[in-house]
Amino acid sequence: MLVREFECRSIEQAVIMLGGRPHRKVCGNTVLHKSDGGISVLLHGHPIIFFRIDGSAMIDSCGYRTNTTKHRLNRCLPNGWRVCQRSFEWYLWNFRDAIANGAKHAETPFIDGMAVPQAVSV
Numbered sequence: 001m002l003v004r005e006f007e008c009r010s011i012e013q014a015v016i017m018l019g020g021r022p023h024r025k026v027c028g029n030t031v032l033h034k035s036d037g038g039i040s041v042l043l044h045g046h047p048i049i050f051f052r053i054d055g056s057a058m059i060d061s062c063g064y065r066t067n068t069t070k071h072r073l074n075r076c077l078p079n080g081w082r083v084c085q086r087s088f089e090w091y092l093w094n095f096r097d098a099i100a101n102g103a104k105h106a107e108t109p110f111i112d113g114m115a116v117p118q119a120v121s122v
Contacts, residue, residue, distance in 0.1 A: 014039040038051045059073055077116060093106055
């Protein structure tokens with residue numbers, strides 16, 4: 001799979017991509033890995049996103065705040081969520097809140113290990 005084709009926005013999509021296997025290389029340096037309680041997306045062996053059984057996700061840059069890490073996170077975050085950067089600082093954006101509230105409270109400073117709630121389907 002090409003990097004530009006990779007998209008895994010929920011634990012359900014991750015389960016389908018794994019196809020019953022415990023792990024699978026999905027593109028370049030990115031691997032899906034099944035573990036107790038959910039499925040991790042590993043970038044260069046580091047868990048950048050963990051999909052929990054309840055549908056939420058935990059995100060982490062693992063100390064690598066690079067464009068590649070940000071790109072993989074954005075290809076895996078639930079719909080409506082995105083990691084953005086401004087003045088070298090990362091933020092987690094909820095675009096649904098931005099539209100509904102005129103961009104008030106839509107931006108949260110990115111913190112390694114932060115939880116992202118499951119997005120509601122459009």
